[in-house]
Amino acid sequence: MLDRRKRTSQAVTTIVMLVGLLTGCEAKSGEVPAPAPVTNPGSSMYPSKIAFTDNGGPSGPSVYVMNSDGTAVKRIAAGYEPDFAPDGSKIVIRQSWSGLLVMNPDGSNPVQLVDRGAYPEFAADGTRIVFACHRRICVVDADGTNLKTLTQSMGGERLNYPQFPTFSPDGSRIAFTLNSTLWLMNADGTDLRILLEDAIAPVFTPDGSGIVFASGRGGHDRIETYLMDADGRNIRPLTGEGTALPSPDPYHSTTLPAFSPDGTHLLVTRSTQNSAKVVTGSEIWVMNPDGSDPRRLTEPNQPATAASWGGNSSS
Incomplete structure (x- = not known):
């Protein structure tokens, strides 16, 4: 178990280097609103688009948007950790010097949400954004109001802090990782508990019955993508040995999963x-x-890493 967690911890360092280091935020405690009904993204007026970030360069990392078939790649902003609202109407990104920004899919009309934060993700109904803030998990309305802290300070050492928070499809639960351990709680921060060790970058399946995550549990000094039931049972690999997407050299990790809005496809980042x-x-x-x-x-x-998909998947 220790060797397995060490492998995943090492992979976390690599992933964080790809998508950026955590910053903090100031927030106040409080209750989150009751989950709103999930909007069907299939009815969206916005075309299907995928956002991702590069690995940075002399001027720092950038966010790009492309069509769902990989064509028409366009840089829209400086930053990283992009996440589309499921209907494709907005995109939230992290900019280390100006916190979290929400903007139109083409990068226009940027609006700052919080001064500092990381790993933002929209709820399925597009009304809220969960993110990591000052070693805590926070939530804010998509218009920047009702900023709340959901957890106490967690972690302490470098790279040992909450990461990759994600809402369940109905907005009632939040999963995140801390020190290669997957945690689960209610959307108001109650009933916080460990669900699984040796797991990072979780995302719920569109029906809420399962969680896709990345892990080094398969060995070979590689991180692969797995699916499990939402209660932590019945773990099975989606990539790696014995699957349609093995990881022979030069690929050494397949992680950062993200579903299409209609749930029919899964995006992953493969590192070389x-x-x-x-x-x-x-x-x-x-x-x-x-x-x-x-x-x-x-x-x-x-x-290209840390992809997110939004808009009408049938478009």
Whole structure:
């Protein structure tokens, strides 16, 4: 178990380097509103788009948006950790010097939500955003109001803090990871508990019955993507040995899962490394929710990680 958690902890460091380091935020305690009905993204007037970030460069990381088939890649802003509202109407990103910003899908009309924060994610109905803040999990309305703290301070050492918070589809629960351990709680911060060790980057299945996550439990010094029931049972691999998406060299991790709005496809980030075990790039791949029919969406010369999908998937 310790070796397994060490492998995943090492992978967390690599992933954080790809998508950015955590910053904090100021927030006040309080109750979150009751979950609103989930809007059917299939009725959205906005076309299907995928956002992702690169690995940074001389001027820092950037956020890009492309069509759902990987075409028409366009840079929209400086920043990273993008997340689309499921209906595709807005996108939230992190900018280390100006906190979390919400903007239109083309990058226009940016509005600052909080001074500092990380790993933002919209609720399924688009009304709230959950994010990591000052070693806590916080939530804010999509218009920047009703900022609340849901947990006490957690973690302490470098890279040992809450990461990757995500809402369940009905908005009633939040999952996140801390030190390679997956935690689960109610959306008001109550009933906080450990669900699974050796797991990072969780995302609920669209029907709420399962959670997809990344883990090094398969060994081989690689991180792969797994699916389990929402109670932590019945874990099965979606990538890696014995699946349609194995990880032979140079691929050394497949992680950061994200569903399409209609739940029919799953995005993952695949990282590559050289013979010296140095990360050389990353790509966005898409597959069916059961791991079948995997295919690469981004070009090898375009560093791409931390993808999010929004808009009308049938468009």
